[in-house]
Amino acid sequence: MEDQYTPGMEEDFKAEILEKYPSKLKKKRSRQIVINNIDDNGDVPQIHANTRTTPGILTMRGCSYAGCKGVVLGPTRDILQITHGPIGCGFYSWLTRRNQTRPETETSANYMPYAMSTDLQEEEIIFGGEKKLKAAIDEAVALFNPKAIGIFSTCPVGLIGDDVHAVAREMEAKYPHINIFGFSCEGYKGVSQSAGHHVANNKVFTDVVGLDDTPKEGKFRFNILGEYNIGGDAFEIERVVEKCGLTLHSTFSGNSNYQEFVSAHTVDLNTVMCHRSINYLAEMMETKYGIPWFKINFIGADATAKSLLKIAQFFGDKDLIAQTQKVIDEEMAKVKVVRDEVKARCEGKTAALFVGGSRAHHYQELFAEIGMKTIAAGYEFAHRDDYEGRKVMPSIVVDADSRNIEELTVTADPERYKQRKSDAEMEQFKKDGFAFEDYTGMMGDMENKALVIDDLNHYELEKLIEHMHPDIICAGIKEKYVVQKQGIPMKQLHSYDYMGPFAGFEGAINFYKEIDRLVHSKVFGLTKAPWETSPELSGLYGWNA
Amino acid sequence: MGSEALKLETNHAYVSNRNSCKLCAPLGACFAFRGVEGCIPLIHGSQGCATYIRRYGISHFREPIDIASSNFTETSAIFGGKQNLSTALDNVTRQYKPSVVGIASTCLSETIGDNVDMYISEYKKIREDAPALIYAATPSYSGSHMDGYHEALWALVKTLTDPEAEKGNAINLISGFVSTEDLRELHAILSSFGLSYTLLPDYSESLDGGSWEDYQKMPVGGTPVADIKAMGKAEATIYLGKAVKQERNAGYYLQNEFDIPLYSLDLPIGIELTDRFFEALEEATGNPMPTYWAKARSRLVDAYIDGHKYCSGKKAIVYGDEDFVCAMVSFLDEIGISTPLVATGAPSASFKKRIKALVRNGEAPEEILDDTDFETMLELAGGIKPELVIGNSKGYYLARNLHIPHVRCSFPIHDRIGGQRVLHLGYRGALHLFDEICNALMQAKQEAAHSGYTYI
Ligand code: SF4
């Protein structure tokens, strides 16, 4: 087949895509479509990211509201969420992300299947919706008496002059036992979900974390930031870390609850899974409370093993390290059996991943474990640091679209700031090559000359399929059927196609099997009818014979 | 006030919407636009609305659904979206080479009072070769997805019909929001009458196509634009669905502008309403109903008799769009299922009256709710003891909470395969629904029985 992937075709591909664009767009996209030319120092080229999608171009991206309500706060079960706006936004974000949760008991609060909206009508658009919002909060209190209520603003709210923060304060004074806070996450802010992540981080930091100094019981307490329990990922991670003897205090926000959030600052370590959506919180918690953080990854069995060991080594306890190693050995033995079998069939096949702000990176690990090569990848809403590594952060220019997202100034808490490790210990860690506050980005982990595309659009996806014919494509539901219609298997990495978990050891096994099923499915071979593949047959099916 | 939560009065009328039973207006408009050949929908507002709406449509239809956006920034939200719309139109035209762009506004563009009509006429001045531009005003704060759907049909007919058009098709059939299989059924029915017709919209293929041999930029299918242009030349218009304001009713527009007689009908679900549809067709075409349909009808009656003992006397909750619920209630009434609770999410002045008129045999429902939500339904259901839930996937949790079966119909259906091609309309649609309902009830009975009999 002429379209088979061959290394070196990336340049032609890029040229062909750009050729069709008008000059301004061409210039912009040429900086967002990058051939990963890694230089001798291991430095990757610069990519243009986190800039507004050109109107009329079909993007994968959603809005700030989606990032704030759907992504960051959606997976937590006992903060009652009220969408302040017209009905659509709230309806569309109702249970669509398929994060899972396990309430402590049958009767414990779980508001995730519940979508409350102020359903603004014309009258409120004209005269303001604050009154209706207050009434909705009254109703929420009467119905559930929740510990906390979050208010999420949609596009019209900012424009009709509603002040959700003032309403939150007023209602909190009315119900002092309930923590009520608002998010200015109107959809037009920023350029994608990413703006909403930042808005969410800020509010959770100022209004939630730090309210209760009672730690959870247990040794070696840490948090995981940026894990959202899609398809039960968090359950698998919880299983594994518990087996190692670690105490997971709180996850932001997969399978989480409010009490874990308010006391999250009592831990000794923050680990970060999805850097894009939550690095702000990690940084602010470090400055205010002195909690060190580092990047981990539980997607991929090897990556999981490495991350677990790193956490154990941070705590430095001999028994903990030994137990962790034992768990890894046990789990890896099971993983290896399936991996070897699947790898024998999948080795050499190719994948392309366009999704999210960290998954396009993390999932390359899983593909590599079964011998599959990622020939193209890109994020939907990441920033340059997620591609090139945090070291480029000082050189990132914030454009007008993102300037409206507040940057908080944080200082050390006079009472509660506590250095977790002594300077000497930190020095030693660094000597041992132990990276804190670091994320090296996706591009450094990809092959030299691989194709990297930020904010891939529909047209480019079609071209990519036509030219590179990857054996599988990972993206979201909006891309799913475009890909499958063309006879290429597609795996959704937002919802996992309602499967999973894919994290940790058992997740890796699930993923290997799933990819094996997809790339070897016979059904895609049926896309061409017999008379299409062999013309001589057409007479036999013969209405034109 | 202290730390106690306030108590709501019994029968408290909720201000908030709790688990919505309606979607937003541009969604409906986009699906209608998708039913026109060579038409790409464009949502004028922030990109999030387009993304959410695509995501929602895709999970129901399991097809790619391209919807462009004019992608507002904070600046456009303050100063207006004219430049964004013009850039979006340029880019969409270049990529898709559409013959029509269907523009639907959003709460955002409507809140700031963007004058899209004016933008369009200015755009046409600078781009003479622009595709046809249709504008549907779809602020969701003053209408649901169904209003958006009818609004788009009205805008299409109003903008495209051409008094100078050559002779058009004999019959205009304008359909409410139904499934792709329903549209195929309407094609089958209309073509059997042997007259030419225009079915608007027609997303039977564009939202439910086959696998592709070659990449299709613009999905095939849809009502041809030339046919819409000539709708003013037809001999009659049949409009299926009544939950549409007169001033936004494309059929009414054709009647007013072109003197075309209008048959305004309910969705043809069940025998009675399908009979009325066929009567209208006979009258409008002057041709008798082909025997094929008479046989289908007779088979349906036979099935009603066979299955009567399983459904007769049962109680169902029905919810969804007004037109769907009305037609469904009429069908259920004829098979002996009572509907003590019927509900629609959007506010409607006509809903109660329509339902009462459609229940001809059994008791009128105790609760006929418009402008309601799923939580309200759940709260009321307890006292009603229903045995069946009928409606889209969003109501699954009613069935789950009440431990009764759920028959999935209408839109959206994203927890079953084939949700986009459930057949509801015509005699064959009724037969299909009848089988589904009886089987759901039989399964529930079988599972509850100790005997495990396979004859029930
Ligand atoms: S703002 Fe309006 S148009 Fe957009 S998703 Fe929300 S309800 Fe729908």
Ligand code: SF4
């Ligand atoms: S109106 Fe705004 S907040 Fe709502 S979906 Fe659209 S972009 Fe997002």
